[in-house]
Amino acid sequence: MARSFISRDLSTMSERPFRPRKPKFQRPYGRPGRRDNHSRQRPSDIDTTILYGWHPVVEALRNGNREIRRLLATENSARRLSEELEQPLPIEPEIVRPDEINRLVEPDAVHQGLYLEADPLPSPTLDTLSGKRVVLALDQITDPHNVGAIVRTAAAFGVEAIITTARHSPAATGVLAKSASGGLEHVPFMIVRNLADSLIALGERGFQRIGLDSSGEASLGELKLRNPVILVLGSEGKGLRQRTRECCDVIGRLDMPGAIKSLNVSNAAAISLYAVTKAVSGSAEQ
Numbered sequence: 001m002a003r004s005f006i007s008r009d010l011s012t013m014s015e016r017p018f019r020p021r022k023p024k025f026q027r028p029y030g031r032p033g034r035r036d037n038h039s040r041q042r043p044s045d046i047d048t049t050i051l052y053g054w055h056p057v058v059e060a061l062r063n064g065n066r067e068i069r070r071l072l073a074t075e076n077s078a079r080r081l082s083e084e085l086e087q088p089l090p091i092e093p094e095i096v097r098p099d100e101i102n103r104l105v106e107p108d109a110v111h112q113g114l115y116l117e118a119d120p121l122p123s124p125t126l127d128t129l130s131g132k133r134v135v136l137a138l139d140q141i142t143d144p145h146n147v148g149a150i151v152r153t154a155a156a157f158g159v160e161a162i163i164t165t166a167r168h169s170p171a172a173t174g175v176l177a178k179s180a181s182g183g184l185e186h187v188p189f190m191i192v193r194n195l196a197d198s199l200i201a202l203g204e205r206g207f208q209r210i211g212l213d214s215s216g217e218a219s220l221g222e223l224k225l226r227n228p229v230i231l232v233l234g235s236e237g238k239g240l241r242q243r244t245r246e247c248c249d250v251i252g253r254l255d256m257p258g259a260i261k262s263l264n265v266s267n268a269a270a271i272s273l274y275a276v277t278k279a280v281s282g283s284a285e286q
Contacts, residue, residue, distance in 0.1 A: 073095060
């Protein structure tokens with residue numbers, strides 16, 4: 001019975017006139033029929049950095065180390081750019097309507113009429129780190145909003161570089177870049193395959209490796225810190241992995257006097273960077 005049903009169905013279909021399918025709609029600058037979401041790609045897969053919004057784009061245009069590929073701007077934003085930078089733009093913007101940028105960014109993204117494509121910035125290596133400023137390591141922090149906020153804070157405290165892993169980390173583009181609010185132009189990312197191996201290598205170079213965890217053995221403010229130093233932050237839920245903890249010289253904690261003892265990782269990063277940079281600058285003056 002099944003065979004006769006299929007054969008009748010196929011014969012009926014063969015008698016129908018063939019109508020060619022319409023080509024799939026392709027957005028002007030993105031992938032066919034969908035929005036690009038570069039933040040979901042692994043950091044090592046990114047060959048184009050996507051920046052949108054006022055601060056990320058303006059800081060990128062001011063950065064002489066950025067190789068700009070393309071700049072889209074609404075008419076009002078292009079005029080504002082020229083007034084803000086007070087110098088010729090490194091690339092002529094393509095004047096577009098806001099909807100054309102909407103198609104290229106994440107849903108509900110606030111692009112403020114600016115969208116930029118650029119090459120990724122040069123990345124330092126373990127051997128080229130000077131150790132004169134604090135280095136930050138992120139142990140599988142996956143939320144691009146959190147990482148972006150950490151980048152912005154790192155830029156404020158003059159962090160030399162941020163070390164992150166090729167897997168379980170968001171790429172330095174899209175949502176992360178918007179959350180960093182221009183901080184990507186001032187703090188380079190270093191992508192490594194194995195964070196533990198990198199911490200071991202930095203330890204051999206004399207880096208003091210400080211992990212941060214609520215169960216740390218000492219308050220961060222009580223630790224004797226010095227340059228070169230690397231501060232290691234754990235993921236939003238699990239914190240530092242066991243292997244990462246083993247590669248740190250000490251695990252510090254933030255003692256909170258209030259009823260709530262735990263903080264969002266981006267808030268913890270801000271407080272701990274303040275404590276560490278203050279401590280190492282004080283030790284340098286002695």
